[in-house]
Amino acid sequence: MDNQDVRPLFSPESDHASLVERSRGIKMAAEVGLARSSRDRHWSRALRRRLLLLRRGTASDDCGCQNEALTSSKVGGDMGVGANEEEAVEVEARVRALQRLVPGGEELGTERLFEETADYIEALRVQVSAMRALACLLDELRERRG
Amino acid sequence: MEKERFFGVNWQSMDAGMPPEMNSGAAAAAADQLPNSFLNLGWEQPMHHDVHFESALSSLVSSPSSNAPAGNDSVIIGELIGRLGSICNSGEVSPPSRYQSTNTSCYSTPLNSPPRLNLSTMDHQQQGRGGVPVPGNQMAAGKFSPFAADPGFTERAARFSCFGARGYPGLGGQFGLPEAGKLSRVSSSQSLKAVQLGASDNGKEVPVSEPERPETETRSKFGGEAEFGNSQEASSVSDRMTAVGAENNARKRKAASKGKAKGAPLSSSNMNPPKPSDGEKSDAKRCKPAETDGADKDAAVKPKTEENGDVGRKQGEEGNAKPPEPPKDYIHVRARRGQATDSHSLAERVRREKISERMKLLQDLVPGCNKVTGKALMLDEIINYVQSLQRQVEFLSMKLAALNPQLDFNMETLLPKDMHQALGQLPQQVYPLDMASTAFSYAQQLQGTPLQSLVTNSLDVQGSLNPLESSLRRPPTMQLPRLDGFADATSQLGNLWEDDLQYVVQMGLGQSQGTTAFSSQSMPVE
Numbered sequence: 041m042d043n044q045d046v047r048p049l050f051s052p053e054s055d056h057a058s059l060v061e062r063s064r065g066i067k068m069a070a071e072v073g074l075a076r077s078s079r080d081r082h083w084s085r086a087l088r089r090r091l092l093l094l095r096r097g098t099a100s101d102d103c104g105c106q107n108e109a110l111t112s113s114k115v116g117g118d119m120g121v122g123a124n125e126e127e128a129v130e131v132e133a134r135v136r137a138l139q140r141l142v143p144g145g146e147e148l149g150t151e152r153l154f155e156e157t158a159d160y161i162e163a164l165r166v167q168v169s170a171m172r173a174l175a176c177l178l179d180e181l182r183e184r185r186g
Numbered sequence: 187m188e189k190e191r192f193f194g195v196n197w198q199s200m201d202a203g204m205p206p207e208m209n210s211g212a213a214a215a216a217a218d219q220l221p222n223s224f225l226n227l228g229w230e231q232p233m234h235h236d237v238h239f240e241s242a243l244s245s246l247v248s249s250p251s252s253n254a255p256a257g258n259d260s261v262i263i264g265e266l267i268g269r270l271g272s273i274c275n276s277g278e279v280s281p282p283s284r285y286q287s288t289n290t291s292c293y294s295t296p297l298n299s300p301p302r303l304n305l306s307t308m309d310h311q312q313q314g315r316g317g318v319p320v321p322g323n324q325m326a327a328g329k330f331s332p333f334a335a336d337p338g339f340t341e342r343a344a345r346f347s348c349f350g351a352r353g354y355p356g357l358g359g360q361f362g363l364p365e366a367g368k369l370s371r372v373s374s375s376q377s378l379k380a381v382q383l384g385a386s387d388n389g390k391e392v393p394v395s396e397p398e399r400p401e402t403e404t405r406s407k408f409g410g411e412a413e414f415g416n417s418q419e420a421s422s423v424s425d426r427m428t429a430v431g432a433e434n435n436a437r438k439r440k441a442a443s444k445g446k447a448k449g450a451p452l453s454s455s456n457m458n459p460p461k462p463s464d465g466e467k468s469d470a471k472r473c474k475p476a477e478t479d480g481a482d483k484d485a486a487v488k489p490k491t492e493e494n495g496d497v498g499r500k501q502g503e504e505g506n507a508k509p510p511e512p513p514k515d516y517i518h519v520r521a522r523r524g525q526a527t528d529s530h531s532l533a534e535r536v537r538r539e540k541i542s543e544r545m546k547l548l549q550d551l552v553p554g555c556n557k558v559t560g561k562a563l564m565l566d567e568i569i570n571y572v573q574s575l576q577r578q579v580e581f582l583s584m585k586l587a588a589l590n591p592q593l594d595f596n597m598e599t600l601l602p603k604d605m606h607q608a609l610g611q612l613p614q615q616v617y618p619l620d621m622a623s624t625a626f627s628y629a630q631q632l633q634g635t636p637l638q639s640l641v642t643n644s645l646d647v648q649g650s651l652n653p654l655e656s657s658l659r660r661p662p663t664m665q666l667p668r669l670d671g672f673a674d675a676t677s678q679l680g681n682l683w684e685d686d687l688q689y690v691v692q693m694g695l696g697q698s699q700g701t702t703a704f705s706s707q708s709m710p711v712e
């Protein structure tokens with residue numbers, strides 16, 4: 041870091057590509073950290089699988105897809121009784137959206153999905169706060185150096 | 187300040203409850219403006235439940251700063267270390283602390299002073315270390331003390347909690363330092379859920395534990411409970427966990443909370459047992475009315491049933507409560523009045539209630555969900571929240587990339603080829619650990635100032651602290667992938683407790699970045 045860079049939030053254009061790359065790399069590191077933070081969770085394992093696949097150059101989500109069929113039946117049955125049809129459909133659509141968001145969610149039934157979601161949310165929160173702290177720390181360092 | 191603005195973007199709405207202590211704590215850390223801002227920023231987005239913990243942390247950090255010698259790098263270093271440690275701890279400890287706070291809040295009807303407990307806990311920790319969070323043992327011990335200190339509390343907890351009073355003494359030893367749960371977070375979240383369930387409903391079975399993984403739950407619960415030390419509640423939980431772990435998966439979930447409903451009126455509802463969902467459970471189990479304290483301690487032993495607790499509320503009201511009975515392997519579900527009583531309907535009903543229970547948990551996690559009614563809308567909120575968190579991660583990674591142009595991200599080290607094996611050994615770590623390693627390389631470039639070495643050490647500590655924090659729950663084996671430039675790029679960093687911390691503190695004052703900071707003392711996990 042040279043002292044002239046007071047606050048180069050964005051490097052010159054030529055570095056933009058590298059910035060994007062690096063940010064992707066950092067994001068992947070964050071995901072690894074996230075996955076490691078909660079090893080015994082389904083979403084954590086699914087996330088690891090995904091990262092491993094990415095790393096090895098094959099982004100295959102076959103595992104997730106295979107279980108879609110299973111999932112649909114699970115999801116469908118969960119909200120059916122007691123809710124009218126429209127509601128059930130709406131709810132189901134959202135449950136599916138949530139499944140896509142949570143790593144490994146496609147394989148889970150509604151009930152398990154919610155459990156995993158709760159844990160995933162906690163993990164994300166901590167990850168975000170840690171990253172933020174790290175960013176602040178590094179920021180401070182830069183200020184001090186500069 | 188930029189940082190503050192940045193922080194302001196976050197879900198500060200949930201920070202409304204931040205206790206005054208935190209701000210005062212932050213203010214107290216006046217030795218250096220820097221740390222102050224850090225403190226404020228760092229804890230601005232704690233969860234609502236973390237309020238107590240955050241305040242504790244702030245006091246923890248601030249106290250060392252006040253003790254530190256005036257004005258110098260040492261102060262700064264101390265602050266930074268403390269901050270990092272706290273951050274790590276907040277990440278790691280918060281779940282359990284959350285548990286505590288929520289737990290206390292749940293039980294606080296009689297107690298009424300959860301914050302006090304947490305703060306006093308934190309005070310215990312401040313004793314030595316210049317802001318560095320004391321090793322998990324101490325921290326745990328500190329946390330134990332408040333709970334243990336209040337016999338009335340423990341008694342009430344025993345009465346209220348589903349765990350009941352079962353064989354605590356044996357459990358205390360188990361937590362000891364153990365290997366307690368693998369996932370503090372898991373345990374905490376479970377505990378949290380349990381607590382929430384208990385609070386909302388009563389009875390507390392450990393909520394949501396994964397049925398398939400009783401062991402995990404056991405461990406995680408241990409981890410979560412470790413903090414409670416010998417408190418009855420904790421022991422009961424651990425007891426339960428032990429039982430769970432020991433016993434089985436095969437057992438059906440029992441209305442764990444069975445005996446222990448907290449809220450008396452609702453307690454009866456609690457007992458509603460979680461019906462085997464998705465075929466996981468087999469028989470219908472009997473849930474005991476919450477009112478029956480202690481009756482079902484054994485039942486509570488059954489694994490994971492958390493779900494039962496909350497669902498119980500509705501069922502309890504419907505007259506599902508039953509007289510206390512000896513624990514059984516199955517749960518009876520009583521049909522509601524005017525509803526079909528065939529097994530399908532019953533199972534379906536129990537299942538739906540379980541799901542509602544889970545949704546309530548999520549509702550508590552996601553800020554702003556309380557005002558929303560209806561499944562669809564709530565799910566909408568949850569989805570939005572998860573998306574926003576993921577976007578924040580992306581944004582922060584972009585920011586970190588911008589901050590550290592020299593950072594070279596090396597996936598090789600982050601995802602070792604033997605990942606699966608490594609995964610088996612990895613203990614719970616600080617989330618940004620991997621990023622910390624990239625930051626290491628960044629810091630590496632900064633040669634010469636004590637602060638920089640401090641940073642590298644701090645970053646290392648950050649990782650170390652995490653395992654320290656979780657050492658109670660499981661043996662800390664921190665493995666920090668190294669980036670190029672370190673002596674052994676492939677070695678994994680182990681973390682130690684006090685030794686490392688002491689070393690780090692000394693290191694902060696200008697030693698070169700040696701491998702000492704990264705001494706790998708991996709302790710075998712599990």
